[in-house]
Amino acid sequence: MEKLIHLTLRVWRQSGPDRPGRFHDYQSGPVATSLSLLELLDLVNERLTLNGEEPIAFDHDCREGTCGACGAMVDGLAHGPKAETTLCQLHLRDLADGGLVVIEPFRAWAFPLIKDLVVDRSALDRIMAAGGYVSVDTGGAPEANVIPIPQPDADQALAAASCIGCGACVASCPHASAMLFVGGKVSQLACLPQGQPERARRVLAMVAAADREGFGACGNHRECEAACPKRLSLRHLARMNREYLSAR
Amino acid sequence: MEGRARPVRLPFASTVVSQALMAASGAGLTMFVLLHLLGNAAAYLGRAAFLAYARHLHGLGPLLQAMELCLLLLAATHVVTGTMLTLHNLQSRPLPYRVKAIRAASLSSRLMPISGPLILLFLAAHVPVFRRPAGPSPELILQLFSHPGTVAFYLLGLAALTSHLSHGLWSLFQTLGLHSPRHDQALRRIAAIVSLAIGMGLALIPLSVLLWPGFLR
Numbered sequence: 001m002e003k004l005i006h007l008t009l010r011v012w013r014q015s016g017p018d019r020p021g022r023f024h025d026y027q028s029g030p031v032a033t034s035l036s037l038l039e040l041l042d043l044v045n046e047r048l049t050l051n052g053e054e055p056i057a058f059d060h061d062c063r064e065g066t067c068g069a070c071g072a073m074v075d076g077l078a079h080g081p082k083a084e085t086t087l088c089q090l091h092l093r094d095l096a097d098g099g100l101v102v103i104e105p106f107r108a109w110a111f112p113l114i115k116d117l118v119v120d121r122s123a124l125d126r127i128m129a130a131g132g133y134v135s136v137d138t139g140g141a142p143e144a145n146v147i148p149i150p151q152p153d154a155d156q157a158l159a160a161a162s163c164i165g166c167g168a169c170v171a172s173c174p175h176a177s178a179m180l181f182v183g184g185k186v187s188q189l190a191c192l193p194q195g196q197p198e199r200a201r202r203v204l205a206m207v208a209a210a211d212r213e214g215f216g217a218c219g220n221h222r223e224c225e226a227a228c229p230k231r232l233s234l235r236h237l238a239r240m241n242r243e244y245l246s247a248r
Numbered sequence: 249m250e251g252r253a254r255p256v257r258l259p260f261a262s263t264v265v266s267q268a269l270m271a272a273s274g275a276g277l278t279m280f281v282l283l284h285l286l287g288n289a290a291a292y293l294g295r296a297a298f299l300a301y302a303r304h305l306h307g308l309g310p311l312l313q314a315m316e317l318c319l320l321l322l323a324a325t326h327v328v329t330g331t332m333l334t335l336h337n338l339q340s341r342p343l344p345y346r347v348k349a350i351r352a353a354s355l356s357s358r359l360m361p362i363s364g365p366l367i368l369l370f371l372a373a374h375v376p377v378f379r380r381p382a383g384p385s386p387e388l389i390l391q392l393f394s395h396p397g398t399v400a401f402y403l404l405g406l407a408a409l410t411s412h413l414s415h416g417l418w419s420l421f422q423t424l425g426l427h428s429p430r431h432d433q434a435l436r437r438i439a440a441i442v443s444l445a446i447g448m449g450l451a452l453i454p455l456s457v458l459l460w461p462g463f464l465r
Contacts, residue, residue: 012346073348075347076347076348076349077351102346104345104347107341109340109341110340174337174353175337175340176340176341177263179263179264208262211262211263214340216263216337217266217267218264218267218423219337219419220415220419220422220423221352221353221357222352222353222354223350226351234422235428235429238422238425239425241264241267241268241422241424242425242426243425244262244264245268245425248261248265
């Protein structure tokens, strides 16, 4: 017999960017702990829809923790209390029976709210467009092992590349800084031979883009690293600082 | 995104440059505090040694003035950049969370924008009293720190300094790109120990005057 629990969801409701927002409480009723929190929101939304009310808007896509589409603050923590998980992988078994669960959107000047829990994270895309790529000539795909890459470099690049762009680093940073996000991409490409030709230009352009978007400055609080569902290390941020200072 | 244009008060060239300025000027100021601590040690070698140290220091003449100018520049850089960064960071999340929990940030890291101004406030009271053409006399020190209120004020200022340094001394390595996970734990421990040693070391003189009747007499 599956365990059932009861939760009170206190969800931020806001019908539009310029509309006033407020918390609204929803009772879950008895629900199975195997449900994810997003599935519980689906249940609540079904009920709201049947009652002719506006369902809670929230972002989600793969629901298996790999795409980076979902994200909200649960009890003041980006993606909720469980470490190294995205919001979609937060299950009711991770929450206390009978408890109050406060769900709030990611808040940052650079993440303007669209509706309820949905925020516009396209600022991250614009940072990526500023330099988070490797320019390649068109033509056939080159043979994979033509350029030898030392294993430690490949490992670090792969770890840095695990960022899914969910924005939890920004959401949890006391300064709403995006530097772990920027650092991940800069570090990944700085570790690889393919990233070398554009190395200096990339870091300058990406940091400038992050500043332009209105993200805060990194104060080394380490909240980003702790909130990251992929546990991106601060070493990538340190490497980005190193890259930036030597590129100038 | 119309109507969202904000006065982006970007500190200097970029946030990364600003943070690097904070780290470098902070490192310079810490060097001075360490020298200050070393100078204070002269007081424990007796009254004559302290007077000799003060005389020697003030005998440096233009060299001392040049050092003072450097110190002023470092402090001005740290304060101006820090203020601009704080304003910038405040704008980055105009609407605060109604509920916010902390995962990893230390208390000292979150207190940086408070401990910084507290140190400045402390220095505004401390520097004019002790910066004299002939240097501080033992009488001045004895008279000042015989008041428990003054000692309490100093302890408060030094507590702010200890807190500020315990984050700053680790943070500057990360900002300057010198950090690696291999040395992280050691670096954090060293930062905590050094900042505590500086804070307690500097607190020793006011406490000695208050609690040790023979001190500097």
